[in-house]
Amino acid sequence: MTDYKPKEIEYKWQEEWEKTSLHKAIDFDKKSKYYSLVMFPYPSGDLHMGHMRVYTISDVISRHKRMLGFNVLNPMGFDAFGLPAENAAIERKVPPYEWTKKNIDHMKNKQLKRMGTSYDWDREVVSCSPDYYKWTQWLFLQFYKHELAYQKDAPVNWCPKCQTVLANEQVEDGKCWRHDDTLVERKMMCQWFLKITQYAEELLNDLQKLEGWPERVKRMQKNWIGKSEGAEINFSVFEKSNIKIPVYTTRPDTIYGVTFLVLAPEHPFVSELTTSENKEKVQAYIKQAGLLSEIERLSENKEKTGVLLGSYAVNPFNNQKIPIWISDYTLLEYGTGAVMGVPAHDSRDFEFAKKVNLEIKQVISPDGLARELSNAYIEPGLIINSDIFNGLQSDDGKKKIIEYGNKKGFCRTKTTYRLRDWLISRQRYWGCPIPIVYCDKCGVIPVDEKNLPVMLPEAGIEFTGSGGSPLLRAKEWLSVKCPKCSGEARRETDTMDTFICSSYYYLRYADAGNDKAAFDKEKVNYWLPVDQYVGGVEHAILHLLYSRFFTKAFRDFGLLNFDEPFTNLLSQGMVTMFSPKEKKITKMSKSKGNVVGTTDFFDEYGADAARLFILFAAPPEQEIEWSTQGAIGQYRFIERIWRLFFNLKENAGLKIYEEFVNVEALRAMPLHEIYRIANYTIKSVSEDISSEKYIFNTAIARMTELVNAMYKFILDKKSYSDLESTILSFSFTNLLKLLAPLAPHITEELWGKLGGPYSIHQQKWPEYDKQALVTDEIELVIQMGGKKIDVLTTKKGQSQKELEKIALSLEKVKARIDGKELVKVVVVPDKIVNIVVK
RNA sequence: GCCCUUGUGGCGGAAUGGUAGACGCAACGGACUUAAAAUCCGUUGGUUUGAAAAAAGCCGUGCCAGUUCGAGUCUGGCCAAGGGCACCA
Secondary structure: OOOOOHHHHHHHHHHHHHHOOOOOOOOOOOOOEEEEEEOOOOOOOOOEHHHHHHHHHHHHHHHHHHHOOOEEEOOOEEOOOOHHHHHHHHHHOOOHHHHHHHHHHHHHHHHHHHHOOOOOHHHOEEOOOHHHHHHHHHHHHHHHHOOOEEEEEEEEEEEOOOOEEEOHHHEEOOEEOOOOOOEOEEEEEEEEEEOHHHHHHHHHHHHHHOOEOOHHHHHHHHHHHOEEEEEEEEEEEOOEEEEEEEEEEOOHHHHHHOOEEEEOOOOOOHHHHEOHHHHHHHHHHHHHHHHOOHHHHHOOOOOOOOEEEEEEEEOOOOOOEEEEEEOOOOOOOOOOOEEEEOOOOOHHHHHHHHHHOOOOOOOEEOOOOOOOOOOOOOOOOEEOOOHHHOOOEHHHHHHHHHHHHHHHOOEEEEEEEOOOOEEOEEOOOOOOEOOEEEEOOOEEEEOOHHHOOOOOOOOOOOOOOOOOOHHHHOHHHHEEEOOOOOOEEEEOOOEEOHHHHOOOHHHHHHHOOOOOOOOOHHHHHHHOOEOEEEEEHHHOOHHHHHHHHHHHHHHHHOOOOOOOOEOEEEEEOOEEEEEOOOOEEEEOOHHHOOOOEOHHHHHHHOHHHHHHHHHHOOOOOOOEEOOHHHHHHHHHHHHHHHHHHHHHHHHOOOOOOOOOOOHHHHOOOHHHHHHHHHHHHHHHHHHHHOOOOOOHHHHHHHHHHHHHHHHHHHOOOOOOOHHHHHHHHHHHHHHHHHHOOOOHHHHHHHHHHOOOOOOHHHOOOOOOOHHHHOOOEEEEEEEEOOEEEEEEEEEOOOOHHHHHHHHHOOHHHHHHHOOOOEEEEEEEOOOEEEEEEO
């Protein structure tokens, strides 16, 4: 027997797999395709055990599907644009390109391959490489052509640490998603947007099609899109018949309770509606509101403030004259930027009315009676004080009121979404340049497709960390000929949000080398949609919503033929560990000082052991806590298999053997139990590892049981009969195959040592012998009143009467029935007998 | 505030409404060894009776009810932790 040296074995097979192109995906192959995808990483430099989880899960799925006979596409690449590279350039004067390249090289060759992953590296994509970002730019131009990319002045979120603006989705709790200690500021800027809102309804509706997605993720997307149905009502302005103020409401049933209007401070009508005596106050308020940070504005404790404009609006339903206010609790970007104030039935309006002393008029009541309100009554109810609509229920009232207003021409139903258009401009260097040119004569002009890519300049770029994007100072690069008039023009200096790059990479994998197009339509239609996507739940909204949007837009551009990119989604839980900094168990990350590197563990115990522990600790969706001790437990499991192999090889003539045996020949022998467990293991592992379940922890437990049973069987055994060596060979051969997707190196090694043909990963997934699982004895549980009294082994298939008789004849049972009335006996054949007494 | 998820031994976790705690970690005992490590074999939810062993009993899946012959599992309410949304009209 030789020692188990994981490092040697693992390196050997990793090289062999690469040399023999074992994991190559073949376009348009005869076998059914299976696209297995893992979210591609940002090349931050050093992967730790926390990162390993997602790659392990996805790799097990890919390897298993190959053994099931699928043509598997399992690609990998790098989301390589982004801030850390640029920050490294500022701090250490290394060009972002070099820093990124070095990290990719390390992650790819020293870490991802070292884990034993089975990627088809021929399809690698690197989003910062010009042959990739050329197509990012080309796709931007398609959006532009279809009027889905546009520029506008808007209040935007600015992260002072990133020195750039952020999309709505990238602001969490008023803070930057990358810097949870940094409040986002509000600024007015002219920026590029993608019109994701045009797809809001489809993005919402098609969530129903995504049966293979976790409910949680779908709910989060649904919340984010935030559809609401209501009405848009036009208020006219007293003595200013040229202006109509549209407001959006979901409660048209409260229209008679309107006692004021509130516009957003940035609302375009504000100056026109401000009377001269209020001008000063209004301007001061607008200025002050603009200065507030996001978090201050959102703060719940913040008291409502606002100022009167001086003009009056007229409620078209009852011609009542009501004052117009501005307040920062009204948002310009949502609805129409103006709300009707119904203090009696909206808590924000109530608060505001109390604060500035406005009339509160009740128009909804639970019982039809009006009373003094100490809070807004926001439930639906009976309509009162509302002229011809009195006595209706809210629901019915809504419809009738909209109908009435519609007839009169000042009201219509309207659907509003919380989702905003996607702000994609970034004031940073290390991103994909937006292919746009500004010409004094011609205006905003897109770069010709044939002149793509607009390369990021490298020479003469200085990273100072201040004074805006380095591109602003790249004089030579900045000046360009206008594509239209050939006159002097200037390049766009903003780059794209890196989420653009990651919104289509999974399409590029289908045709990674193409230099004529972003991807070939036929290839994309062959490979896509992705059959199984694995990634972190932190992208539940961001990346997954953007990618769905891209897919739908590309379908409409005629680039592909499907509606949704990812059929099944698995959101793996975090890997946590105790953080000495935060004094609690929390997500493994460098900044929290609780990382365990991969290299040392792999060298000592092997990637196989790390993979097994990660899979064994909990089901994939759940959080797991890294435990080196626990991982060593899996190392011991592997070593047990290793020793078992040599023991059986020397003593029992172990060989590859996969045929079923005649179960009758085994009856009443201890061997029968081994054969049964082996087949039960095949059955359970096949089920647990399948896409319906993905519970790898129990799969590993079943295999451990088989190994334990085999150990027990061979204990003190000196010689083996032919039948015994056959059954043990059968068990061991199948064990290796079942374990192969999870621990690919050790299984390949032992498979080879057993004389199996290269490679175990190209073998057929085993099937189990149904005969082996048929038993003639069962364990019968005896209960009294639902409590277990006894368990006895008895013949299978006895009638209910027989079982009842067996139970009632037990001494224990008799003693307990004694003196009581037998109410009934419940018999579940081959399972339990439950005796109920009174 | 609204929506959702999760509460099981010292720990991670298993259990189609039918033997709660599979499997692993940790701990303890035994074998092997001059010794230790490793390995192999065991024990390990709590508790009561018992000198001990054997054995037997009772309690036990966050709490309180309910449905059921039978509930970790289903229903309702509560408590706790975690997550999402949050001045979205």
